[in-house]
Amino acid sequence: MKVPIARTSLTLQEKQSVLEPLHSGWLVQGPKVKNFEEQWSAFTKADHSIAVTSCTSALHLSLAALEFGPEDEAIVPAFTWVSTANVIEHLGGKVVFCDIKLDTFNIDIELVESKITEKTKVILPVHLFGLSVDMVSIVKLAKKYNLLIVEDAACGFGSMYHGNHVGTFGNAGCFSFHPRKAITTGEGGMVTTNDATLAEKIRRLRDHGAAMTDLQRHNGARPYLLADHPVAGYNQRMTDLQGSLGSAQMDRADDIVFERRRIAQKYDNAFENLDWLKTPLNKIGYEHGYQSYACLFEPEVINENSVSRINVMRNAWMDKLQKDGVSTRPATHAVHMLSYYKEKYGIKPVGFPNAYAADQCSISLPLFHGMKEDEQNFVIDKVLEFEL
Numbered sequence: 301m302k303v304p305i306a307r308t309s310l311t312l313q314e315k316q317s318v319l320e321p322l323h324s325g326w327l328v329q330g331p332k333v334k335n336f337e338e339q340w341s342a343f344t345k346a347d348h349s350i351a352v353t354s355c356t357s358a359l360h361l362s363l364a365a366l367e368f369g370p371e372d373e374a375i376v377p378a379f380t381w382v383s384t385a386n387v388i389e390h391l392g393g394k395v396v397f398c399d400i401k402l403d404t405f406n407i408d409i410e411l412v413e414s415k416i417t418e419k420t421k422v423i424l425p426v427h428l429f430g431l432s433v434d435m436v437s438i439v440k441l442a443k444k445y446n447l448l449i450v451e452d453a454a455c456g457f458g459s460m461y462h463g464n465h466v467g468t469f470g471n472a473g474c475f476s477f478h479p480r481k482a483i484t485t486g487e488g489g490m491v492t493t494n495d496a497t498l499a500e501k502i503r504r505l506r507d508h509g510a511a512m513t514d515l516q517r518h519n520g521a522r523p524y525l526l527a528d529h530p531v532a533g534y535n536q537r538m539t540d541l542q543g544s545l546g547s548a549q550m551d552r553a554d555d556i557v558f559e560r561r562r563i564a565q566k567y568d569n570a571f572e573n574l575d576w577l578k579t580p581l582n583k584i585g586y587e588h589g590y591q592s593y594a595c596l597f598e599p600e601v602i603n604e605n606s607v608s609r610i611n612v613m614r615n616a617w618m619d620k621l622q623k624d625g626v627s628t629r630p631a632t633h634a635v636h637m638l639s640y641y642k643e644k645y646g647i648k649p650v651g652f653p654n655a656y657a658a659d660q661c662s663i664s665l666p667l668f669h670g671m672k673e674d675e676q677n678f679v680i681d682k683v684l685e686f687e688l
């Protein structure tokens with residue numbers, strides 16, 4: 301048997317939904333995207349949802365609309381997908397990395413305050429792998445220092461923090477529909493916000509800066525007149541082909557979240573007694589969405605001296621699992637260790653010791669909705685088979 305790290309799971313009806321815009325002829329952002337946005341708002345309870353081409357676009361447009369620019373600094377966890385930092389570079393600002401906690405893989409709240417300077421404009425908390433950041437603490441800090449919050453909720457589908465969906469705490473929340481995420485449109489993303497003015501700004505920036513969408517114009521009294529363009533915007537619109545696919549999956553959104561949690565729970569139970577494998581944190585008030593099942597491989601205490609030794613062991617284990625038919629991945633990467641950031645900011649790997657450790661010692665196991673019981677049992681057997 302071979303079990304992939306993730307597998308896209310679409311129903312026949314979801315696949316066929318893509319044909320509707322092909323038949324109607326309306327392919328670009330239109331009624332399907334609008335419908336998807338409305339479903340997304342209903343699901344997350346955000347006031348506004350704005351579909352875009354990716355989570356990276358969502359982050360970029362949110363920051364641009366908040367007028368983040370070259371004089372500004374943004375605080376970002378050092379362990380995240382690279383684009384959380386890249387968007388800050390795109391807008392000419394400065395990335396200020398902050399270390400993470402190894403039990404959550406999320407930003408270390410205790411350290412955030414020490415990173416705040418006169419130039420700090422935004423905090424970008426990342427709800428990594430579907431576990432919410434402690435948003436009460438982030439919001440409190442933002443209020444104290446008058447900072448903006450853009451949540452990277454790329455992995456946050458179904459992730460709750462004290463009963464509220466992630467992406468609804470900051471000025472904006474950004475989601476991804478890449479196939480590695482729980483809902484997919486191939487490529488795609490969504491911004492959520494409760495700020496009507498910001499929502500309108502992001503809608504315009506996504507659509508060449510137009511004051512009116514094509515759909516509004518076509519359905520309006522004078523479809524023959526073009527819209528005005530009050531700002532120099534971008535083209536980061538989602539197509540209706542994607543909107544249709546996303547929309548169709550939202551009809552079983554709750555089932556998808558439920559199934560991912562059920563699979564995670566089974567892993568949790570199976571690995572309960574493995575003291576060398578730290579499974580994702582379960583904490584009251586933090587309902588995990590399990591975009592992935594990211595564990596920490598910790599055969600001995602992780603510190604500066606042991607980390608490279610543990611990394612060699614982890615890689616050997618991953619190699620064995622791959623040969624056995626179980627696909628795994630490091631949970632994600634430490635951005636400060638990637639060439640661009642290493643060179644530009646001159647940071648040593650141990651500059652952020654926990655991000656470095658997470659980069660070297662984490663392992664994600666296969667988890668996806670549509671995973672069959674015998675597939676999961678196979679993964680569990682192969683993990684339990686391992687001897688240090």
Ligand SMILES: *Cc1c(COP(=O)(O)O)cnc(C)c1O
Pocket residue numbers: 353354355356357380381383384426428452454455475476477478488489
């Ligand atoms: C997947 C991911 C992104 C990027 O999402 P895209 O839709 O591929 O642009 C950003 N941040 C995090 C934490 C992610 O996991």
